[in-house]
Amino acid sequence: MPDQPQDSAPAQRKNLAREVVLTLRSDIISGTLPPGVALAEPALAKKFGSSRAPVREALIELEREGLVQFEATGRTRVRTLTEQDFDEIRDARIALESMAARRAAARWTPAASEFIERNIARQENASTLAELSRLDVELHEYVVRMAANQRLLALWQSIRWQFEMCLASTHRLQQKMAFKPLQITVSGHRLVLAALASGKPDVAAQKMAAHIEGSMEWSPSAAGVEEHPLERGAAAFSHS
Amino acid sequence: MPDQPQDSAPAQRKNLAREVVLTLRSDIISGTLPPGVALAEPALAKKFGSSRAPVREALIELEREGLVQFEATGRTRVRTLTEQDFDEIRDARIALESMAARRAAARWTPAASEFIERNIARQENASTLAELSRLDVELHEYVVRMAANQRLLALWQSIRWQFEMCLASTHRLQQKMAFKPLQITVSGHRLVLAALASGKPDVAAQKMAAHIEGSMEWSPSAAGVEEHPLERGAAAFSHS
DNA sequence: TTGACTCAAAGTGTCGACAATTTAAAGCTC
DNA sequence: GAGCTTTAAATTGTCGACACTTTGAGTCAA
Structure with a gap:
C-alpha cells in the first residue's frame, strides 16, 4: 500500500449512528432498499436495536450524501434517481x-x-x-x-x-x-x-x-x- | 427580480435547528464567535431556550458547512482557518x-x-x-x-x-x-x-x-x- | 361504485434524564 | 513554586416519553 496521500477523517463523532449509516448506505446502493421506500425512524431504531436519536443523525448524513430525501412533511424516502x-x-x-x-x-x-x-x-x-x-x-x-x-x-x-x-x-x-x-x-x-x-x-x-x-x-x-x-x-x- | 433559475430547497425539515444554524453561522462569520471557541451543547441549548436535540442537529449542519470542527473527543469548536x-x-x-x-x-x-x-x-x-x-x-x-x-x-x-x-x-x-x-x-x-x-x-x-x-x-x-x-x-x- | 368524512395508527419534532467519558480545578508532595 | 494525583464539574452519546401532525384504512352517504 503506497502513500495514501490524504487522510480524510478529521472528524469522527458518534459510533452508533455511524453503523446505521454504513448499513443503510449499503442497502440502498445494493438495491435492497429500492428507490421510493419510506424510512421511518421508529422502525429503523427497532431494527438496529437503538433509540431514534442515532437513526435520526444517520438519516441526516444520508440526506447529505443524496441517498435519501426529506419530504416537506418530514418523512424520509430512498431517493429516486432520474x-x-x-x-x-x-x-x-x-x-x-x-x-x-x-x-x-x-x-x-x-x-x-x-x-x-x-x-x-x-x-x-x-x-x-x-x-x-x-x-x-x-x-x-x-x-x-x-x-x-x-x-x-x-x-x-x-x-x-x-x-x-x-x-x-x-x-x-x-x-x-x-x-x-x-x-x-x-x-x-x-x-x-x-x-x-x-x-x-x-x-x-x-x-x-x-x-x-x-x-x-x-x-x-x-x-x-x-x-x-x-x-x-x-x-x-x-x-x- | 428576474428568473431565479434554480431553487434549492427541496428538503426542509425541522424548524428550531434551522434557527440555531442561522444564528450561530452569523455569529461565526461576523467574528462574534472567534475561531477556536468551544461550543458546548448544554450552554447553547440554554441560550436558545431549547433542548439539546435541535442544537445537536445544528452543529452537525455547521460542521458540514465547515464552520465548526468536531474533535475526536466529541467536543465542538469554531474552526480555525489557515x-x-x-x-x-x-x-x-x-x-x-x-x-x-x-x-x-x-x-x-x-x-x-x-x-x-x-x-x-x-x-x-x-x-x-x-x-x-x-x-x-x-x-x-x-x-x-x-x-x-x-x-x-x-x-x-x-x-x-x-x-x-x-x-x-x-x-x-x-x-x-x-x-x-x-x-x-x-x-x-x-x-x-x-x-x-x-x-x-x-x-x-x-x-x-x-x-x-x-x-x-x-x-x-x-x-x-x-x-x-x-x-x-x-x-x-x-x-x- | 365513487367520493367525502371519521378516526385510529403511525411518525416527527422536541424534551428531560442518565451513564460513561472527558475536562479542569483542587490538593498533595517535593 | 513546579509537577503529579485526586476529585468534582461539565459534556457527550444515548435513551424513552409526550404532544402535535400526517397517513391511511374504514365508514357512510350519494
Missing part, C-alpha cells in the same frame, strides 16, 4: 475531478503511478461488474486524494455514494451490455495516468474530464432503457 | 464555478445579463466592504444557479460559508487595503459576464476560473499578514 440526476452527477464529478487531476499532476510521484498501474491491471483481470466498479471508484478516489485538498476530497465524497448508486442501478438494468463500455473506461484510465505522470496540470485536467464524460456516456438514455426514474420505484417493500 | 484552508477553498470554488459558468453559458438569457449588470452597478456604488462582499457572493451564486444543476449548487453552498468566513476574516485584518483589490474584482466581473453572454462555454469557464484566481490572490500571504491561523484564535471568550 436521468437528469445522472447528468448532474456526471458534471459535478467532472468539475471536482478535473481540478483534482490538475493539482495531483503537480505533485505526482512514481509510487502513485505504480498504484494506479496495479489498479488498472486488476481491472483488466476483474471478473464481475461489481469488482470492476469498486476498482474504478478506488482509482478515482486515489487521484482526488493526491490533490491534497481536504475540501475537494470532502466534496467528492459527498457525491460519491450517489455516483455508486447510479453505477449499481445501471448495472442491474444492463447486465446485457456487460463489459463493453468498461473496456472504454480502462483505456481512458491509461490516458489519464499518462497525463498525470507527465506532470502537466492542464493536460491531466482535460484528460480526466474527457474520461469521465466518456465513461458516463453510456447512460440509460444512450442505452435506450427507461426514461425518467432509473428504476421503477418499487412500491412493494416490507421492512423487518 | 492559509492552506484559504487556498483549498479557492481551488474548490474554481472547480465548481468554472463548471457552473460552462453550463450557464449554454443557457444564458438577456434577463440574466441584466441581473448581473445591475449587480455590478451596485458594486461600483457600494460604500462598505461588507456590502461589496454581499453583492459579490450574490453574483457568483446567481451564476451557479444558472447552471441548473442541483448538485453543483448544493456543493457550492456547502463551501459558501467557509468562503464568507475567509472574506470577513480577511476584511477584519486588512481594513487598510480598502477597496483596491475589489476594483480588480469588479473589472473581472465584466469579463466573466461578457463570456457568459457570448454563449461560449469554454471561454466562460476559463474567464470564471481566472477571475476567482485573481480575486482570491490578495490572500493573507500576499498581504504579508499572519502566517498560520488567519486570526489569532481568541482564547478569551465567555458565552452567556
Whole structure:
C-alpha cells in the first residue's frame, strides 16, 4: 500500500449512528432498499436495536450524501434517481475531478503511478461488474486524494455514494451490455495516468474530464432503457 | 427580480435547528464567535431556550458547512482557518464555478445579463466592504444557479460559508487595503459576464476560473499578514 | 361504485434524564 | 513554586416519553 496521500477523517463523532449509516448506505446502493421506500425512524431504531436519536443523525448524513430525501412533511424516502440526476452527477464529478487531476499532476510521484498501474491491471483481470466498479471508484478516489485538498476530497465524497448508486442501478438494468463500455473506461484510465505522470496540470485536467464524460456516456438514455426514474420505484417493500 | 433559475430547497425539515444554524453561522462569520471557541451543547441549548436535540442537529449542519470542527473527543469548536484552508477553498470554488459558468453559458438569457449588470452597478456604488462582499457572493451564486444543476449548487453552498468566513476574516485584518483589490474584482466581473453572454462555454469557464484566481490572490500571504491561523484564535471568550 | 368524512395508527419534532467519558480545578508532595 | 494525583464539574452519546401532525384504512352517504 503506497502513500495514501490524504487522510480524510478529521472528524469522527458518534459510533452508533455511524453503523446505521454504513448499513443503510449499503442497502440502498445494493438495491435492497429500492428507490421510493419510506424510512421511518421508529422502525429503523427497532431494527438496529437503538433509540431514534442515532437513526435520526444517520438519516441526516444520508440526506447529505443524496441517498435519501426529506419530504416537506418530514418523512424520509430512498431517493429516486432520474436521468437528469445522472447528468448532474456526471458534471459535478467532472468539475471536482478535473481540478483534482490538475493539482495531483503537480505533485505526482512514481509510487502513485505504480498504484494506479496495479489498479488498472486488476481491472483488466476483474471478473464481475461489481469488482470492476469498486476498482474504478478506488482509482478515482486515489487521484482526488493526491490533490491534497481536504475540501475537494470532502466534496467528492459527498457525491460519491450517489455516483455508486447510479453505477449499481445501471448495472442491474444492463447486465446485457456487460463489459463493453468498461473496456472504454480502462483505456481512458491509461490516458489519464499518462497525463498525470507527465506532470502537466492542464493536460491531466482535460484528460480526466474527457474520461469521465466518456465513461458516463453510456447512460440509460444512450442505452435506450427507461426514461425518467432509473428504476421503477418499487412500491412493494416490507421492512423487518 | 428576474428568473431565479434554480431553487434549492427541496428538503426542509425541522424548524428550531434551522434557527440555531442561522444564528450561530452569523455569529461565526461576523467574528462574534472567534475561531477556536468551544461550543458546548448544554450552554447553547440554554441560550436558545431549547433542548439539546435541535442544537445537536445544528452543529452537525455547521460542521458540514465547515464552520465548526468536531474533535475526536466529541467536543465542538469554531474552526480555525489557515492559509492552506484559504487556498483549498479557492481551488474548490474554481472547480465548481468554472463548471457552473460552462453550463450557464449554454443557457444564458438577456434577463440574466441584466441581473448581473445591475449587480455590478451596485458594486461600483457600494460604500462598505461588507456590502461589496454581499453583492459579490450574490453574483457568483446567481451564476451557479444558472447552471441548473442541483448538485453543483448544493456543493457550492456547502463551501459558501467557509468562503464568507475567509472574506470577513480577511476584511477584519486588512481594513487598510480598502477597496483596491475589489476594483480588480469588479473589472473581472465584466469579463466573466461578457463570456457568459457570448454563449461560449469554454471561454466562460476559463474567464470564471481566472477571475476567482485573481480575486482570491490578495490572500493573507500576499498581504504579508499572519502566517498560520488567519486570526489569532481568541482564547478569551465567555458565552452567556 | 365513487367520493367525502371519521378516526385510529403511525411518525416527527422536541424534551428531560442518565451513564460513561472527558475536562479542569483542587490538593498533595517535593 | 513546579509537577503529579485526586476529585468534582461539565459534556457527550444515548435513551424513552409526550404532544402535535400526517397517513391511511374504514365508514357512510350519494
